[in-house]
Amino acid sequence: MKEELIISGRMNPHVDPILNTWGWEIAFYLFVGGISAGLLFFSALYVIRKKEDIYPAAVKLAPLFVPIFLVLGLGALFLDLHHKLYFWRLYTTVRLESPMSWGAWTLMIITPLSIVWAASFVKEIWPKFNWWNIKLLNDIEKIVIKNRVSIAWPLIVLAVVLGIYTGILLSAFNARPLWNTSILGPLFLTSGLSTAAALIVWLSKSKIEREIFTKIDLLLIGIELFLITHLIMGFLAGGQVQVESAQIFLGGAFTTYFWVFIVMLGLIVPAVLEVMELYGFHIPAFAPSMLVIAGGIIFRFLMIEAGQITRYLY
Amino acid sequence: MRYAMAIDTNLCVGCSDCVVACQVENNVPVGYARDWVVEVTEGTYPNLAIELRSERCNHCDNSPCVRACPTGASHYAEGGIVLVTPEECIGCAACIESCPYDARFTHPDGYADKCTFCIHRVQNGQDPACVSVCPTTCMTFGDMDDPNSDISKLVKSRKSKVLAPEAGTNPNIYYLT
Amino acid sequence: MKTRREFIKVSTIGVGSLAAAGGLLSSLPIKDIFGQSQKVENNKSNANKQFPTYCEICFWQCAAWVQTDENGEIKSVTGNVDDPHCNGRLCPRGTAGVGMYKDEDRLKNPKIRTTVNGKQVFKDVTWEEALDYIAVKMKKIKVEHGAECTALFTHGSGGKFLGHLLQAFGSTNIAAPSYAQCRGPREVGFIATFGAGIGSPEPTDIRNSRCLVLIGSHIGENMHNGQVQEMSDMIRNNATIITVDPRFSTAASKSKYWLPIKPATDLALLLAWIHEIIYNDYYDKAYIEKYAHGFAELKEHVKNYTPEWAYGITTIEPHVIRETAREMRNASPSVIIHPGRHVTWYGDDTQRLRAVAILNALLGSWGRRGGFYNPESLHLPNFPAPKYPKPNRDWRDAFPGKFNLAGLALASGVCDATVPSITRDCNIKGWIVNGTNLIETLPDQANTIKAIEALDLLVVIDTMPMEITGYADVILPECTYLERYDEIRTSAHRFPTFALRMPAHAPLYDSKPDWWIAKELGNRLGLSDYFAYKDIEEMLDWQLKSVGSSLEEMQKIGVKKFDREEDNLYSLNGEDYEFNTNTGKIELYSTALEEEGFDPMPKYTAHPEPEAGFYRLNYGRAPMHTFSRTANNPQLFELMEENVVWVNPKIAEEWSLANGQEVWLENQDGVVTEFPIKVRVTERIRFDSVYMVHGFGHSKKQLSRAYGRGASDTQLVTRVMLDPIMGGTGMRGNFVTFHTSKPEKTVPDSRKVESSKLVKEEGGKA
Ligand SMILES: Nc1nc2c(c(=O)[nH]1)N[C@H]1C(S)=C(S)[C@@H](COP(=O)(O)OP(=O)(O)OC[C@H]3O[C@@H](n4cnc5c(=O)[nH]c(N)nc54)[C@H](O)[C@@H]3O)O[C@H]1N2
Ligand SMILES: Nc1nc2c(c(=O)[nH]1)N[C@H]1C(S)=C(S)[C@@H](COP(=O)(O)OP(=O)(O)OC[C@H]3O[C@@H](n4cnc5c(=O)[nH]c(N)nc54)[C@H](O)[C@@H]3O)O[C@H]1N2
Ligand code: SF4
Ligand code: SF4
Ligand code: SF4
Numbered sequence A: 001m002k003e004e005l006i007i008s009g010r011m012n013p014h015v016d017p018i019l020n021t022w023g024w025e026i027a028f029y030l031f032v033g034g035i036s037a038g039l040l041f042f043s044a045l046y047v048i049r050k051k052e053d054i055y056p057a058a059v060k061l062a063p064l065f066v067p068i069f070l071v072l073g074l075g076a077l078f079l080d081l082h083h084k085l086y087f088w089r090l091y092t093t094v095r096l097e098s099p100m101s102w103g104a105w106t107l108m109i110i111t112p113l114s115i116v117w118a119a120s121f122v123k124e125i126w127p128k129f130n131w132w133n134i135k136l137l138n139d140i141e142k143i144v145i146k147n148r149v150s151i152a153w154p155l156i157v158l159a160v161v162l163g164i165y166t167g168i169l170l171s172a173f174n175a176r177p178l179w180n181t182s183i184l185g186p187l188f189l190t191s192g193l194s195t196a197a198a199l200i201v202w203l204s205k206s207k208i209e210r211e212i213f214t215k216i217d218l219l220l221i222g223i224e225l226f227l228i229t230h231l232i233m234g235f236l237a238g239g240q241v242q243v244e245s246a247q248i249f250l251g252g253a254f255t256t257y258f259w260v261f262i263v264m265l266g267l268i269v270p271a272v273l274e275v276m277e278l279y280g281f282h283i284p285a286f287a288p289s290m291l292v293i294a295g296g297i298i299f300r301f302l303m304i305e306a307g308q309i310t311r312y313l314y
Numbered sequence B: 001m002r003y004a005m006a007i008d009t010n011l012c013v014g015c016s017d018c019v020v021a022c023q024v025e026n027n028v029p030v031g032y033a034r035d036w037v038v039e040v041t042e043g044t045y046p047n048l049a050i051e052l053r054s055e056r057c058n059h060c061d062n063s064p065c066v067r068a069c070p071t072g073a074s075h076y077a078e079g080g081i082v083l084v085t086p087e088e089c090i091g092c093a094a095c096i097e098s099c100p101y102d103a104r105f106t107h108p109d110g111y112a113d114k115c116t117f118c119i120h121r122v123q124n125g126q127d128p129a130c131v132s133v134c135p136t137t138c139m140t141f142g143d144m145d146d147p148n149s150d151i152s153k154l155v156k157s158r159k160s161k162v163l164a165p166e167a168g169t170n171p172n173i174y175y176l177t
Numbered sequence C: 001m002k003t004r005r006e007f008i009k010v011s012t013i014g015v016g017s018l019a020a021a022g023g024l025l026s027s028l029p030i031k032d033i034f035g036q037s038q039k040v041e042n043n044k045s046n047a048n049k050q051f052p053t054y055c056e057i058c059f060w061q062c063a064a065w066v067q068t069d070e071n072g073e074i075k076s077v078t079g080n081v082d083d084p085h086c087n088g089r090l091c092p093r094g095t096a097g098v099g100m101y102k103d104e105d106r107l108k109n110p111k112i113r114t115t116v117n118g119k120q121v122f123k124d125v126t127w128e129e130a131l132d133y134i135a136v137k138m139k140k141i142k143v144e145h146g147a148e149c150t151a152l153f154t155h156g157s158g159g160k161f162l163g164h165l166l167q168a169f170g171s172t173n174i175a176a177p178s179y180a181q182c183r184g185p186r187e188v189g190f191i192a193t194f195g196a197g198i199g200s201p202e203p204t205d206i207r208n209s210r211c212l213v214l215i216g217s218h219i220g221e222n223m224h225n226g227q228v229q230e231m232s233d234m235i236r237n238n239a240t241i242i243t244v245d246p247r248f249s250t251a252a253s254k255s256k257y258w259l260p261i262k263p264a265t266d267l268a269l270l271l272a273w274i275h276e277i278i279y280n281d282y283y284d285k286a287y288i289e290k291y292a293h294g295f296a297e298l299k300e301h302v303k304n305y306t307p308e309w310a311y312g313i314t315t316i317e318p319h320v321i322r323e324t325a326r327e328m329r330n331a332s333p334s335v336i337i338h339p340g341r342h343v344t345w346y347g348d349d350t351q352r353l354r355a356v357a358i359l360n361a362l363l364g365s366w367g368r369r370g371g372f373y374n375p376e377s378l379h380l381p382n383f384p385a386p387k388y389p390k391p392n393r394d395w396r397d398a399f400p401g402k403f404n405l406a407g408l409a410l411a412s413g414v415c416d417a418t419v420p421s422i423t424r425d426c427n428i429k430g431w432i433v434n435g436t437n438l439i440e441t442l443p444d445q446a447n448t449i450k451a452i453e454a455l456d457l458l459v460v461i462d463t464m465p466m467e468i469t470g471y472a473d474v475i476l477p478e479c480t481y482l483e484r485y486d487e488i489r490t491s492a493h494r495f496p497t498f499a500l501r502m503p504a505h506a507p508l509y510d511s512k513p514d515w516w517i518a519k520e521l522g523n524r525l526g527l528s529d530y531f532a533y534k535d536i537e538e539m540l541d542w543q544l545k546s547v548g549s550s551l552e553e554m555q556k557i558g559v560k561k562f563d564r565e566e567d568n569l570y571s572l573n574g575e576d577y578e579f580n581t582n583t584g585k586i587e588l589y590s591t592a593l594e595e596e597g598f599d600p601m602p603k604y605t606a607h608p609e610p611e612a613g614f615y616r617l618n619y620g621r622a623p624m625h626t627f628s629r630t631a632n633n634p635q636l637f638e639l640m641e642e643n644v645v646w647v648n649p650k651i652a653e654e655w656s657l658a659n660g661q662e663v664w665l666e667n668q669d670g671v672v673t674e675f676p677i678k679v680r681v682t683e684r685i686r687f688d689s690v691y692m693v694h695g696f697g698h699s700k701k702q703l704s705r706a707y708g709r710g711a712s713d714t715q716l717v718t719r720v721m722l723d724p725i726m727g728g729t730g731m732r733g734n735f736v737t738f739h740t741s742k743p744e745k746t747v748p749d750s751r752k753v754e755s756s757k758l759v760k761e762e763g764g765k766a
């Protein structure tokens, strides 16, 4: 028998990070970051490819959610900070080694950009809207609309950075074996794109658009399943701490959540529903979409929670 | 200069004096601790062995906590001591998540806190509080760059280990075994 | 105690509750280190100073400095480097001394028991009222029964003043639990052998020793500072440690040899060692020839106590017994068979300690470097006072012909003498209890309570609302050691020292020091001649000046070292020496025991064993707590909140007990612990016993932290194995079993610990 006790000092939730230093705020922040990245990605992509009219929901309607998401996400992040008055310190230095730092800077740039981007579509959705007749706003709108394609390029790059960042934030933590894998970046990016595609399917009234995004989503779900398999195989092929962290999903504490809510209900079931839809079965659009989005949220929560209980044993 | 600590696990009795001494010296709030004591028992009765270790921030040479910090609040100070400047800390806890030793915590005032190697005492030529109180004198503090320091000699002459070397942090606390 | 694995369990909450978990941290209120916001008046004139003291958290009495902060508030306590008890390093309890002072649950006012609407409650009173009340009651006892029908139980520094008071009043019934519940058998066993006891601090020359044999003494958990420090020096020197303990103690883990002995069989092992050492000629011949009496008898006596014989009893293999005997020989005379301290285990304790003393004698370690040194102290004269009156009788009269070898009063004896019975006519009617929590300290709680029921007056002087205060007629709050003067510490060591304790802060609340209480009571009892000093400063200064020091000097240095008068730290290297025994020699064969009708040489006798389903109750110390007195200390509570019951994995499996699960323990007499205790499944304990740390399971709600944490071992110690030689109360003969839910069944009436004297809910203002 091996008995390892902390006999004094930090046997309490204040000190031991195993007990959730990061809570829902960061999970929520990562989720909205991911979905926003996906939404901006599709919107910018189809602007560049001049498919605004075929994919109206993806290009025009969906981006309107992004600023709301990002602001909510930043709000959650802010809530998570324990030394809030010093928030501004994030923007007095650029620290390339700190994902937190470049995440903060990315958001600093992408958030205003997404507001401008979304705003430029407002009139297309609500033609009567007129920016309260403020000339400056109308002028800006004109400039943006004129330069949409030029804005779309940096936007698409930033969207990818944001998407990857949501994974890297965690994977940079060597100390938490479950997070410390290079697959987490692409996995979270894919998941972000997938949830974005699902939202677009849900929002879209156009049959073609729904069909194409259903196909995109299916592809992304496929990639996600592939990455998840790799993630687990990678852990199992690793050292003791990695093997132990994979155990969390293979019989350990989070097995049910992982396989039932994320893999089954969040990926496989919606994929089946989507395939059925493509084959002409009548499936209400919200059903697969909702499942994918819910799966995406739970995935972030789970990774945050489970990652914090994996640790080095010495 | 590279400050380090050597802790003789053969001498430590797990009394936790180091924990109280730190709390008193550094005004660590109730319910928090910058150091702690671990007891590992292995074997089956009556073939047993115990290792007792007083643990705290390792003041790693290659600290993930410094890297993770988005503001630079976590930094290296004199002699490689890793410190947090509360006025620069936003309390994001990235450093807490990044430490393989769980050595950091969020101070109730909001900033990240942890062992400072009692830099305020060290600068006065004193040992850290935990070192100076330990009844078994199992802890030695000093400069590893000075080949004549007690700690250099101890670490050279004895078998020792650091915790979780595979984490690549290059810790500066040596456990003599 | 929590394992890292348990943490994982704790945190595997569902996704749904994550939100709550995240919010928890930020919503916790910020408290200062003591979790309190108690305002203490500033004391700026004392700002940033340090005051000398000696620690009162255990009886090692380490000298220390008390530091104050910029507001004159007590900030920290650190060791005094000039003090040989601590060498500048306190133990965790001493370092947490501020917690004793800042504990917001402290007793704050004098209280008197009164009846309101048929219910007994405590009423806050002034010191005047309380002391007047006590004086009236004491005088009444004197008139009705005689002054000798009062008794003082005391453990700790202030006892000197109260003892003086009681003797002046006319009683010599002054007892401490540190004798019959602790080291009594050791003193008697060593006095019978060497004509001298061990005393405190133990004059064991551990730091120079090459072989230390620990029989149960769990140094490292038993945190008596100097010994822990010296044992550490030994380990550093690669000296041999041999630990005999059924439990894998911390010391055992540091030892070259751990002998996992079957509990209650140590005497067999000791006799086998004596056999080995004699029959292999391992003993120190010159030393024995010169100094010892009765070697031939001893040799004959232990003839059949072979390692093979002992193996069958102790489960220690013969080759291990032989090897360890050789180790001792190789180190001799720098070897210490440690006499232990809490040695009241199985009732044959004096004899066991005799065997320990004999072993030391054979190896020539008494009076030798690396063995036992010859301690020296410097005596301080008492402040002039009239002679004490001579009482007609004392507690001993309750035990005619018994315990003649007990050198000090037995706390349990005074208690027994108080219980009215046809055979005993002691009629003890008044107790003053100072600094000892008798309810948790004496075995057989029901008996303690029976004695209390017979009292006309019970005065409890304490700093905390401990169990004993619930039975008091009058409660007097003493201020803590950080707020008072006490007598000068003059304990013997390698060289004589004095240590001063002085207040670092005025007493908080309405608390007072013992010296003041004694003097004020003395005045009221017409004994003011005995307290002829204005205050303690005058008394201490007078005492110190008589040896060429002064209070002023001591206030500056805290500890004063003196040179030894005689250069005889290690005195027995062939010099002539007369021991204080009947024969003037080291008595391997004890003539004193023989005179009293006891075995002159220790014999092995078997002790009862647990029935199936029961386990021997083993108990001991945790390094961060002292008995029951520190359980509520805010700092120490944080280090260890409760005790747990150690259970071997095999037994845990048999009973399906999981780590951390709560159980109630029931003993052989049907007594069940009041509170549940968590299970610690660990290989460190044998399959035939369970272990718990003494001092937990407090039943006083006023102890806001300690209340109901863990279980009290004392509750389970209902069977006492009395030492016939000196009346020590052997407490390790109790057996327990597990209940996973609180058993319905009630304890037989005779065992019920209930009392009309107990005021459960204290009325009045706290
Ligand atoms: N931290 C701390 N230190 C203290 C104290 C305290 O309260 N707290 N109290 C002080 C006082 S007053 C005293 S008296 C001392 C007591 O300290 P010791 O004299 O060291 O105490 P014991 O109770 O004799 O020893 C307890 C050990 O005896 C073992 N034991 C139990 N049964 C047997 C047996 O049958 N045979 C053998 N060989 N061993 C057995 C137990 O497993 C345990 O390890 O501690 C002192 N030091
Ligand atoms: N079951 C069991 N019983 C035991 C033991 C055991 O291990 N198990 N150990 C035995 C041993 S070895 C010993 S030495 C005894 C110890 O027995 P006690 O000395 O009675 O031990 P404590 O339980 O610490 O009780 C000390 C009391 O003194 C009070 N006190 C603390 N500081 C002060 C002060 O400055 N002034 C005053 N007036 N009061 C103060 C505390 O609040 C507490 O009520 O117990 C013995 N009894
Ligand atoms: S004070 Fe020393 S002996 Fe005690 S636990 Fe700390 S390191 Fe170990
Ligand atoms: S132990 Fe942790 S907190 Fe300390 S320097 Fe290393 S990584 Fe940073
Ligand atoms: S909590 Fe403070 S010190 Fe830690 S990473 Fe964030 S800003 Fe840096």
Ligand code: SF4
Residues within 6 Å of the ligand: B021, B022, B023, B025, B026, B034, B035, B056, B114, B115, B116, B117, B118, B128, B129, B130, B131
């Ligand atoms: S070095 Fe100082 S801050 Fe660090 S654990 Fe020791 S006492 Fe605490």
Ligand code: SF4
Residues within 6 Å of the ligand: C055, C056, C057, C058, C059, C060, C061, C062, C086, C090, C091, C092, C093, C094, C095, C223, C224, C225, C226
């Ligand atoms: S050993 Fe610890 S508790 Fe006992 S007197 Fe010394 S410092 Fe105080």
Ligand SMILES: [Mo]
Residues within 6 Å of the ligand: C178, C181, C182, C183, C341, C342
């Ligand atoms: Mo004791």
